[in-house]
Amino acid sequence: xxxxxxxxxxxxxxxxxxxxxxxxxxxxxxxxxxxxxxxxxxxxxxxxxxxxxxxxxxxxxxxxxxxxxxxxxxxxxxxxxxxxxxxxxxxxxxxxxxxxxxxxxxxxxxxxxxxxxxxxxxxxxxxxxxxxxxxxxxxxxxxxxxxxxxxxxxxxxxxxxxxxxxxxxxxxxxxxxxxxxxxxxxxxxxxxxxxxxxxxxxxxxxxxxxxxxxxxxxxxxxxxxxxxxxxxxxxxxxxxxxxxxxxxxxxxxxxxxxxxxxxxxxxxxxxx
Amino acid sequence: xxxxxxxxxxxxxxxxxxxxxxxxxxxxxxxxxxxxxxxxxxxxxxxxxxxxxxxxxxxxxxxxxxxxxxxxxxxxxxxxxxxxxxxxxxxxxxxxxxxxxxxxxxxxxxxxxxxxxxxxxxxxxxxxxxxxxx
Numbered sequence: 001x002x003x004x005x006x007x008x009x010x011x012x013x014x015x016x017x018x019x020x021x022x023x024x025x026x027x028x029x030x031x032x033x034x035x036x037x038x039x040x041x042x043x044x045x046x047x048x049x050x051x052x053x054x055x056x057x058x059x060x061x062x063x064x065x066x067x068x069x070x071x072x073x074x075x076x077x078x079x080x081x082x083x084x085x086x087x088x089x090x091x092x093x094x095x096x097x098x099x100x101x102x103x104x105x106x107x108x109x110x111x112x113x114x115x116x117x118x119x120x121x122x123x124x125x126x127x128x129x130x131x132x133x134x135x136x137x138x139x140x141x142x143x144x145x146x147x148x149x150x151x152x153x154x155x156x157x158x159x160x161x162x163x164x165x166x167x168x169x170x171x172x173x174x175x176x177x178x179x180x181x182x183x184x185x186x187x188x189x190x191x192x193x194x195x196x197x198x199x200x201x202x203x204x205x206x207x208x209x210x211x212x213x214x215x216x217x218x219x220x221x222x223x224x225x226x227x228x229x230x231x232x233x234x235x236x237x238x239x240x241x242x243x244x245x246x247x248x249x250x251x252x253x254x255x256x257x258x259x260x261x262x263x264x265x266x267x268x269x270x271x272x
Numbered sequence: 273x274x275x276x277x278x279x280x281x282x283x284x285x286x287x288x289x290x291x292x293x294x295x296x297x298x299x300x301x302x303x304x305x306x307x308x309x310x311x312x313x314x315x316x317x318x319x320x321x322x323x324x325x326x327x328x329x330x331x332x333x334x335x336x337x338x339x340x341x342x343x344x345x346x347x348x349x350x351x352x353x354x355x356x357x358x359x360x361x362x363x364x365x366x367x368x369x370x371x372x373x374x375x376x377x378x379x380x381x382x383x384x385x386x387x388x389x390x391x392x393x394x395x396x397x398x399x400x401x402x403x404x405x406x
Contacts, residue, residue: 139384140292195291209288215333216383219362226365237285237335 014079014106015043022064023055031060035067044076045113047106051082056090068099077101079109120173121254125225126150126269129178130256132220133267136213137260141193148257156247156270163187163207164244165214167236176251176272180214181244186263193262204242211238217267274356274398276301278326283307283314283342284360285334289383293329293360296387300394311337315345318352325355327397332361332368332380340372347376356397360385 015038020027038046048064068078080100083091091097103109130147137145157164158181166179182190184202191199191209199206215238225231249270256267280297282305284290294305306321308314311334318325328346332339339359346352359372359380372380378397381389 136384139386191288195288195295197291205287208286212286212289212383215286216362219333219383223363223365235333237333 014045014047014109015041016047016049016106018049018051019053021055022053022057022060025057025059028057028059028063031063035063038067039070039074045109046071046076046078047109048078048080048100049082050080050084050087053084053087056087065096065099079103079106081105081109121252122173124229125174125221125231126254126256128221128224129217129267129269132217132224133180133256133258135220136216140213140216141190141262143193143261145258145260148259150254150256153253153255153268154249156249156253156268157181157244158183158266159246160184161244161246162202162242163210164241165208165210165212166239166241167214167218168239169233169236171231171233173231174271176270177268178214178218179241179268179270180210180217181266181268182210183263183265186265189262190265202242204240207240207242211240214238273395274302274327277304278302279304279306279321279323281306281308281314281318281321281325281328281330283309283311283328283330283334283339285309285331289331289360293390296385296390297329299387300391310334311339311342311345314342318346318355319349327394328355328357330357330359332359332363332372340375343372343375343377354401356401358393358397 017034017038019031022031071078078099078101080102081104083100083102088097088102091100091102103112134145134147137143160183161181162184164179164181166177168177169175187202187210188199191197191206194209218233218236218238222233225233252271254269256269258265258267280302282290282293282297284293290307297305306317306325308317311330313336314328314330315337318328330339330342339361343357343359346355346357357376357378359377360383361368361380362383364382369380378400379393381393
């Protein structure tokens with residue numbers, strides 16, 4: 001019997017391997033060659049099309065498992081489509097269904113990737129917000145602030161945040177919020193520096209200073225990004241949050257910490 | 273410069289910013305203030321003021337009625353056509369500034385601002401409205 005050619009349709013996003021019926025042992029050597037060729041390709045995503053597969057020879061299964069592991073080693077991913085109910089059950093019984101990442105179609109794979117893809121973070125945009133924060137504090141609070149290292153967080157807000165000023169943003173490339181967060185002690189010092197007024201407590205009358213600072217930071221960043229990067233951030237009214245509750249993050253949260261003579265505070269950027 | 277007895281209408285949705293504007297104006301010698309939280313409330317306050325308001329200092333970005341929409345209403349009324357009007361904004365985009373000038377703002381100030389910067393702007397507004405005094 002001549003070598004069976006495996007259909008390897010390479011569409012724009014995925015490299016698709018149309019598998020022959022792997023119930024038969026003799027196809028294994030051909031599959032092995034095609035898998036080796038697939039591993040050399042640049043595609044990040046590889047899809048096994050099981051539409052012609054009625055059964056799985058043990059050697060063929062071993063080849064596919066090795067393919068999945070080899071892809072994982074080079075940070076590439078394997079998906080499977082057109083897997084029959086019988087085969088799917090067999091994979092489940094062997095505990096390998098997750099390894100094959102089974103979907104109904106490549107459209108479903110695309111939707112899954114779009115939902116779970118880590119958002120792209122533009123370093124220049126972050127730097128603009130850092131500079132805008134420095135300008136707002138220098139101009140209105142009359143203090144210098146020092147940015148710390150930007151990191152990710154697993155929660156939104158911290159337990160000692162007493163007040164926050166937030167703007168919600170929806171623009172091409174970013175949907176989420178930018179929030180400045182203060183502890184009580186730091187906020188009272190900042191309020192005193194802005195208004196020369198000692199406050200007993202942070203309440204709805206005094207909390208809007210956080211909103212106003214966020215307003216200034218956002219407004220300045222909006223102007224700069226429009227002028228230098230043609231990024232048109234939309235107008236946004238700040239929201240004031242009093243005693244915000246800590247929430248577990250379900251999406252990416254960036255933390256931009258600052259230190260100052262009034263104490264430390266943060267800007268959190270939450271990607272929706 | 274404006275007479276220290278001038279009644280100043282301070283418009284901003286943030287109480288902190290209204291306090292800050294009033295504090296800066298107080299530092300410059302002013303002592304008579306009216307306040308409003310948005311453009312709609314500001315127009316009612318302006319219309320009802322007796323003695324009349326001599327200067328409006330208004331934020332741009334407010335809910336319900338923006339500073340720009342408030343300015344449009346003010347300039348549409350003949351009795352307020354010449355009321356000195358200073359807009360405060362956190363943005364300095366040229367298109368925004370051009371729009372405000374077209375509508376009839378006397379000057380605008382970018383936040384954050386200092387008392388010195390406010391003094392310069394108020395002087396400029398006064399000279400514009402009182403060219404004989406310039």
